[in-house]
Amino acid sequence: MxxxxxxxxxxxxxxxxxxxxxxxxxxxxxxxxxxxxxxxxxxxxYGFFKDFRAGINLKKLGINIEVLIAVRLKSHERNVVNLFIQKLQLLDGVIRYYHMAGDTDFMIHVAVKDSDELRSFIMDKLASFEGIDHIESSMIYDSECVHKLKEINIK
Known part of the structure; x- marks a missing residue:
């Protein structure tokens, strides 16, 4: 099209x-x-819409902390990566994840009520996954989705 x-x-x-x-x-x-x-x-x-969803005000639901968690795996074999993704999709609090190239294998966007829930998410849930080499978290102070679709010729 x-x-x-x-x-x-x-x-x-x-x-x-x-x-x-x-x-x-x-x-x-x-x-x-x-x-x-x-x-x-x-x-x-023709599949130009990836999905349809509503942006939720998480604070109204008592979700006060959003974090990006960088994860590096020990191994990059397809079965290891697929198993990690399967486990990740089962965790409460995961909003979105990105499988990436470079030093960070996964960037995980997580939303939780408070710092205790964040610590539990990282130490009790995420860190229990086999095959993780490194975990690093960064708190999100504010976020806004900026959509800028350029006028390009797509064939």
């Missing part, structure tokens, strides 16, 4: 505010709502 300027604009609008109605999107794009709806269907059909 070749994207045109309106498709890129539509993706950018939704990336910044996924709650915009089809009518609102059509007005910004200066197209009929039916045309906008068809564009959305095609973009969805």
């Amino acid at each position: 070749n994207l045109d300027k309106k498709d890129i604009q539509l993706l950018a609008l939704l990336q910044n505010n996924a709650r915009l109605s089809n009518k609102e999107l059509a007005a910004v794009l200066d197209v009929a709502p039916s045309t906008c709806h068809e564009r959305l269907k095609k973009l969805t059909q």
Whole structure:
């Protein structure tokens, strides 16, 4: 699917505010709502949307600490990495993880109530995984997702 300027604009609008109605999107794009709806269907059909989710205000849920935890594994064999990912996906508090190249093998975004829960997460849960060589945590003071979709020609 070749994207045109309106498709890129539509993706950018939704990336910044996924709650915009089809009518609102059509007005910004200066197209009929039916045309906008068809564009959305095609973009969805061709897999341009990775997922649909709501950003939650964690503080309202009593989650006061967010941390990025860097993990280096002792071994990088596929079965070791896959087992680590399987175990990681079962842990409460993991928001997102990134499997990376370089000195850090995984960067894990974790959210917990307090420092006691963080210590328990790292020492009792994460550190109990076999195959971890190094763990380092960094507290997040503030975060904001900045979406900037460039107008590029995608073929």
